Amino acid sequence: xxxxxxxxFAPQAAKxxxxxxAAIGIYASLTYVGAMLGSLIAGGFILRYGAIRFTQxxxxxxxxxxxxxxxxHWGWFVASALIFGLGYGPTTPxxxxxxxxxxxxxxxxxxxxxxxxxxxxxxALAGLIVPWLLIYYDWREVTIAMVVAIGVGVLLIQPIxxxxxxxxxxxxxLVSGNVIAPLRLIFSRxxxxxxxxxxxxxxxTQQSFVxxxxxxxxxxxxxxxxxxxxxxxxxxxxxxxxxxxxxxxADKLGKSLQILGALAVTMALTIFCAAMFDASWPxxxxxLVCGVFGATGASWNGIYIAQITRSVAPEQVGHATxxxxxxxxxxxxxxxxxxxxxxxxxxxxxxxxxxLGLLSMGVGAKLLLRK
Numbered sequence: 582x583x584x585x586x587x588x589x590f591a592p593q594a595a596k597x598x599x600x601x602x603a604a605i606g607i608y609a610s611l612t613y614v615g616a617m618l619g620s621l622i623a624g625g626f627i628l629r630y631g632a633i634r635f636t637q638x639x640x641x642x643x644x645x646x647x648x649x650x651x652x653x654h655w656g657w658f659v660a661s662a663l664i665f666g667l668g669y670g671p672t673t674p675x676x677x678x679x680x681x682x683x684x685x686x687x688x689x690x691x692x693x694x695x696x697x698x699x700x701x702x703x704x705a706l707a708g709l710i711v712p713w714l715l716i717y718y719d720w721r722e723v724t725i726a727m728v729v730a731i732g733v734g735v736l737l738i739q740p741i742x743x744x745x746x747x748x749x750x751x752x753x754x755l756v757s758g759n760v761i762a763p764l765r766l767i768f769s770r771x772x773x774x775x776x777x778x779x780x781x782x783x784x785x786t787q788q789s790f791v792x793x794x795x796x797x798x799x800x801x802x803x804x805x806x807x808x809x810x811x812x813x814x815x816x817x818x819x820x821x822x823x824x825x826x827x828x829x830x831a832d833k834l835g836k837s838l839q840i841l842g843a844l845a846v847t848m849a850l851t852i853f854c855a856a857m858f859d860a861s862w863p864x865x866x867x868x869l870v871c872g873v874f875g876a877t878g879a880s881w882n883g884i885y886i887a888q889i890t891r892s893v894a895p896e897q898v899g900h901a902t903x904x905x906x907x908x909x910x911x912x913x914x915x916x917x918x919x920x921x922x923x924x925x926x927x928x929x930x931x932x933x934x935x936x937l938g939l940l941s942m943g944v945g946a947k948l949l950l951r952k
Contacts, residue, residue: 582703583647583727584612584669588792589711589810590720592799597720598655601925608662609792613914615646615666620906621763623671624899631746632675637735639675643668644731651721670910673886674902679745681890681898689891690837694828694883701820701879704791708813712806763904766897773901775951776888777908779841782944783881785912786848786937789920790855790874791816797930802860802867812871819875826876828883837888838951841881845945848878849938856934878941885909 587594587608595601619639626635646664649657676696684692714723767773794816798809827844831837851874858867886902893901916937923933 582706583643583731584665585704585707585791585813586647586711586723586727587650589707589795589806589813590715590723591796592806593715593720594650594658597653598658600655601921607918607921608658609788609917610914611659611662612666612669613910615663615668616670617666617907617910617914619667619670620674620903620910623674623903624763626671627675627678627899628750628896631742631749632679633738633742633746636672636675637738637742639668639671640731640735641668644728644735647724647731648728651724670906671903673906674899677886677890677902678899681895683745686891688832689887690831690884691825691828693887693890694824694880697883697886698821698824700882701817701824701875703817704879705814705817705821708795708810708815708817712810715806763900764907765904766893766901767904767908770892773889773892773905775947776885777905779845779944779948780881780885780905780909781912782940783841783845783848783878783885783912784909785916786852786941787879787881788913789916789937790852790878790934792917793920793924793930794871797858798867801930802858802862804864808864812868815868816871816875816879819872820879823876823880824883827880828887831884831887837884838948841884842945842948842951844877844881845941845948848874849941849945851878852934852938852941856931856938858930 591608623635626638630638643665646661646666646668648661649664650661652658652661677693680689680692680696711723714726718726767777791813794813795806795809798804798812799806804812827840831840834840851870854870855874858870886905889901889905890898920933920937923936924930927933
């Protein structure tokens with residue numbers, strides 16, 4: 582929710598800071614620069630301090646980073662994005678490590694997908710709550726409220742720390758040998774390399790669409806912030822059900838790569854529809870497209886992480902997911918600013934969205950043909 586709150590108040594913040602709303606792509610990109618670094622070092626911290634303690638640590642870092650965006654200059658936004666991302670990136674390796682140690686591998690696609698519903702649920706809450714808060718409060722006040730919520734979250738998970746952090750390795754190096762090792766592991770194996778590259782394309786498409794959705798509906802279609810936020814909420818709620826459903830199907834069929842391929846193709850078709858949006862489209866149809874995208878284009882994450890996890894030894898889970906997410910986050914780092922640049926260059930959203938659709942279609946075909 583915190584990560585998408587900025588995308589919701591982007592039009593208002595852009596006016597105050599004197600920048601284009603498309604600059605939200607730069608904020609998203611810098612967030613994932615921090616997330617890439619954070620994901621690489623996660624493995625060592627998890628083994629040394631425990632996944633719960635490490636999660637608390639990075640939540641605090643994220644809260645500090647988010648608070649910085651309340652500064653009155655774009656430079657504070659830049660610092661905010663980098664520090665927030667440093668805390669945001671390691672959360673998935675930490676939670677993946679907990680699941681891999683305490684659940685059966687036979688149900689990992691479903692369980693990891695359930696775990697990943699926190700992401701679209703957060704997006705749905707951002708789209709539902711933040712636009713209405715902006716009616717009564719300044720975007721800076723909304724940001725501080727989100728920082729407080731993160732702090733409450735840190736306290737809420739303290740009671741379960743003793744249970745899940747029972748086994749730690751106090752002599753585990755934190756950084757030495759743990760930065761390059763995750764990438765070496767991912768790129769040394771063809772199966773992991775394919776998954777990582779596919780996730781680059783998935784994340785590039787998903788995050789570009791999600792981050793710019795509210796701005797697209799406001800500026801491109803003339804919707805109010807509250808109506809545009811509804812689109813983000815529907816997308817997030819659809820992703821919750823999509824992730825659980827596709828995760829269960831992947832466990833039942835044992836065809837994770839083929840399911841990921843089918844999701845990519847459907848994602849592409851949905852993006853092509855979104856590229857044709859204009860003010861004449863009825864709102865219910867636009868919201869339907871948002872829902873279909875959520876159920877497909879934002880529902881691949883749990884299956885992907887589960888497949889990475891089951892492909893490595895238990896002690897390698899932190900490193901493997903960290904290395905894989907480095908590539909995943911690279912897609913988010915590189916694409917949104919390019920997407921924003923294309924919007925400014927072409928004068929609209931149609932061409933940038935169509936290019937994202939072609940990217941998804943290509944990776945979907947590759948996965949479907951994989952034996």
